[in-house]
Amino acid sequence: MGTDHPGNKSVRRQRDISGLTHSYDRSTKLAKMTRAIISFDTELSAGLYQRGADARANFESSILGRCRDGDFGIGFQMDMLERHRLTGVFFVDPMPALVYGPKVIDAIVQPIVERGHEVQMHIHTEWLAFARFNPVGRFHGRNIGDFPLTAQKKLLALARDILVGAGAPKPIAFRAGNFGANDDTLRALAALGFRFDSSFNGAYRGYGCDISLDAGNLGMRTHHGVCEVPVSGLMDRASRFRPAQLCAMSEEEMRDALDHSAASGAIQFSAFSHSFELLSRDREVPNGLAIARMEALCRAVADDARITSGGFATLPGPPDRPARIAVAAPKPLRTLRRTIEQAYGHLAHEVRYVRDLIYVTVHSSRWGKIAGGVVLAIA
């Protein structure tokens, strides 16, 4: 279901299990449902900045997802969510304001707020290296977790103020860039009044994510004063966690992970993507596979009566004794099917790239026409 109204199916199911016939109040029904939080890390590219992109060019590529075939960024993503009557969460990184000025952050935040989706906070501290003014003095770092607690608090407060200045409601949820948070990040968030963190991603343990939680438990629980909302996922091999990310999971894996959360009675299912993830890696063309996967995820959430859609603003906190939500076990054939699907996707993109190259050559030289004709005939 795309709204907060539980479907008839789930109400019947609850009655069957409990054997009770009295009607449930609304809060009881909601507590029994799983909320799918579909989030997009929404960020300008520090790499594009380093290659000379100005604010507009960076915004068009990274946020609007603009390529020669059209726009496939946050506007496209919101259109798709709305077609399925879903609400998305956009974790916006305000740090580029220190380099490009605040206007570009206004341009990111305002359409999201106007369309009724949620803006929450993201941070990429690598931008500090390019800022004229560093609010934490001599400290630099790729991840927020690289900084001492007091510096983290200062950076998070600054990021929050930039977002609010851009027109966002006061953010209550956070996700670290590169999932690079540690326990001090959670302490800093708690001190600043944040209620939720969503930086815990089992695939990044030991690769920047240093939050001291058990990656085998996907349940929401309080840790150092904030409620951790881990990124969902499943095991794709015995010892490898696959996060619920659009470009990392097949439709089948995403459906299985979602179903597992709902069947386990999880409060939330957390899937994520990026503002630019529906583009090819070189950002030249739309990524048909990622678009199809997002469409399938939206459909799966909208069609499942056990699942609601929404963000953090109305998400209940964890119960006093939160249930452990185990990670779904691996299925080797499912992993193999995804590996083949992705290999085919990459191959299709490469073939298109080679064809484009030939097209350009054909139209720029006589010898190119001859060579191009031969290769096209083979391809």
Ligand SMILES: [Zn+2]
């Ligand atoms: Zn990011």
